[in-house]
Amino acid sequence: MVNRGKVKWNALRDLLIRNDQDHVVPFFENLGEDRHSELLAQLESIDFSQLRREVLRLRRPSCDGSRLRPATCIPLPGTTTEKARWKQAWVDGETVLRRGEVAVITVAGGQGTRLGFDRPKGFFPITPVKGKSLFQLFAEKIRAGECRYGCTVPWLILTGPDHLEETKAFFVEQKNFGLREVYIFAQGQLPTIDMDGKLILSAKDSVAMHPDGHGGLLCALEKIGLLQTLRLPRIRHFSYFQVDNPLASPLDPYFIGFHTGMEAQVSSRCVRKNFPGEKVGVFVESEDRTRVMEYSDLPPECAMATDVSGRLHFGLANVAIHLFEANFLEHFCQAGRSNSLPLHISLRKVPYINAAAHLVRPVEINAIKLERFIFDLLPQAECAVLLEGRREEIFSPVKNSAGLDSVETSKRDQTRQFADWLARGKVDLIRDAGGTPPFFLEIAPSFAVSCEEFLEKWMQLEKKPAVGANFYLE
Ligand code: UTP
Numbered sequence: 001m002v003n004r005g006k007v008k009w010n011a012l013r014d015l016l017i018r019n020d021q022d023h024v025v026p027f028f029e030n031l032g033e034d035r036h037s038e039l040l041a042q043l044e045s046i047d048f049s050q051l052r053r054e055v056l057r058l059r060r061p062s063c064d065g066s067r068l069r070p071a072t073c074i075p076l077p078g079t080t081t082e083k084a085r086w087k088q089a090w091v092d093g094e095t096v097l098r099r100g101e102v103a104v105i106t107v108a109g110g111q112g113t114r115l116g117f118d119r120p121k122g123f124f125p126i127t128p129v130k131g132k133s134l135f136q137l138f139a140e141k142i143r144a145g146e147c148r149y150g151c152t153v154p155w156l157i158l159t160g161p162d163h164l165e166e167t168k169a170f171f172v173e174q175k176n177f178g179l180r181e182v183y184i185f186a187q188g189q190l191p192t193i194d195m196d197g198k199l200i201l202s203a204k205d206s207v208a209m210h211p212d213g214h215g216g217l218l219c220a221l222e223k224i225g226l227l228q229t230l231r232l233p234r235i236r237h238f239s240y241f242q243v244d245n246p247l248a249s250p251l252d253p254y255f256i257g258f259h260t261g262m263e264a265q266v267s268s269r270c271v272r273k274n275f276p277g278e279k280v281g282v283f284v285e286s287e288d289r290t291r292v293m294e295y296s297d298l299p300p301e302c303a304m305a306t307d308v309s310g311r312l313h314f315g316l317a318n319v320a321i322h323l324f325e326a327n328f329l330e331h332f333c334q335a336g337r338s339n340s341l342p343l344h345i346s347l348r349k350v351p352y353i354n355a356a357a358h359l360v361r362p363v364e365i366n367a368i369k370l371e372r373f374i375f376d377l378l379p380q381a382e383c384a385v386l387l388e389g390r391r392e393e394i395f396s397p398v399k400n401s402a403g404l405d406s407v408e409t410s411k412r413d414q415t416r417q418f419a420d421w422l423a424r425g426k427v428d429l430i431r432d433a434g435g436t437p438p439f440f441l442e443i444a445p446s447f448a449v450s451c452e453e454f455l456e457k458w459m460q461l462e463k464k465p466a467v468g469a470n471f472y473l474e
Helices: 004-018 022-028 033-044 048-057 080-098 134-149 161-173 214-224 226-231 253-261 300-304 326-331 374-380 407-424 451-460
Strands: 102-107 155-159 182-186 189-191 201-203 209-211 237-242 266-272 282-286 289-293 316-325 344-348 367-371 384-388 441-443 471-473
Touching: 004 022, 004 033, 022 033, 048 367, 080 134, 080 253, 102 134, 102 214, 134 155, 134 161, 155 161, 155 214, 161 182, 182 214, 189 367, 209 367, 214 226, 214 367, 214 374, 226 326, 237 253, 237 326, 253 266, 253 316, 253 384, 266 374, 289 374, 289 384, 316 326, 316 374, 326 374, 407 441, 407 451
Parallel strands: 102 155, 102 237, 155 182, 266 384, 441 471
Antiparallel strands: 189 209, 237 316, 266 316, 282 289, 282 316, 344 367
């Protein structure tokens, strides 16, 4: 009689040896049959040859800056012609929204290490007065769009595998915040490896794994086959943003209008980089395609280069707000393509089990985390459009618990945006030189999601409420 346990173990051991991972064999040998099956399933999903290639890439010379050209964007409106163009884009975008052709994708997975929040990032309380969670804020923005345009906007939320059930339960409990179509699904994981491409063990019986990056969205979508379901009969564009940017606008008529008007396969918002060394990816052109280059890959001479007016040559920063044409996205969510995005490397300190089977917390960097990034879809597009935005209107991410890009700066930036709207509505407010009032303000998406909408409604209010500390308008 065949011993099934033995068969599994042999298969697992062969797979490890074939891929130069013999160092873990002694740890796994005496585990039970169930554990062998699980490990085998986990390891079979790993493309070990890809791992080897990535490790070699660590020793590769850096990128040749002479091949890079700055990307071009549709600038913020300045001239009369530009203003008319933006106005037309708004009208076009609203028409597309009224037809119900847009769905929203929010990436809300990852580890949130810097924020130090171990629950799903979307649960993080972020609005300045009411402390609404990121998920609630975006749900309200989408719902406001549904009401304004009389349509249904499907919302696709990518979460980490460990947070899937908790996130689903939260939305059930909140009755989807009144939204009709919410789809929550999990991203995949990749093994964490050491500098020689060897698997790291997080315990004697487990391989250390980490989320596969926001580019893992493609594999996750392929797995659930959601796009095919949604595409029929109406969705033609997917609006994408990251859950940790409260200023992101899921349904921005300007952006949608430019994207559809120019028949782009991908469009991205960009903002001006603050200073040469700022740690943001920038848009570049090479080989006739638009792409995003990570700050660490941009040669220093490119990062510093300026034009005659002193503006940074490579100064258009990626804020992870994109629009994807549905056919284009669907094409990359199919077997054989969904995992074709390149892997990016980040070097980390990751606790590991050493040869003596003890857990070690390293003081030096010891591990490679590999991730896929969604912006690598850009060079696949024949037509990619970049639309400039004002940073203070579209980007204030919550990455850290304090300091730069933190909870504090994000609440301040939200307040400043609302103060700007109120000031344009002729409300007198005390504000500092940066435009921030000395107290928090909040305008709920049910009242307005943009300055344009705010002014429309505010001007019509016969009796305007007084604005003071902790002002909240819905
Ligand atoms: P970050 O790059 O800031 O990563 O993600 P993170 O995991 O949230 O935080 P750190 O780096 O551990 O501190 C940017 C956006 O992409 C999503 C996050 O939820 C965030 O909205 N993301 C990130 C994913 O959905 N999956 C991932 O694997 C990584």
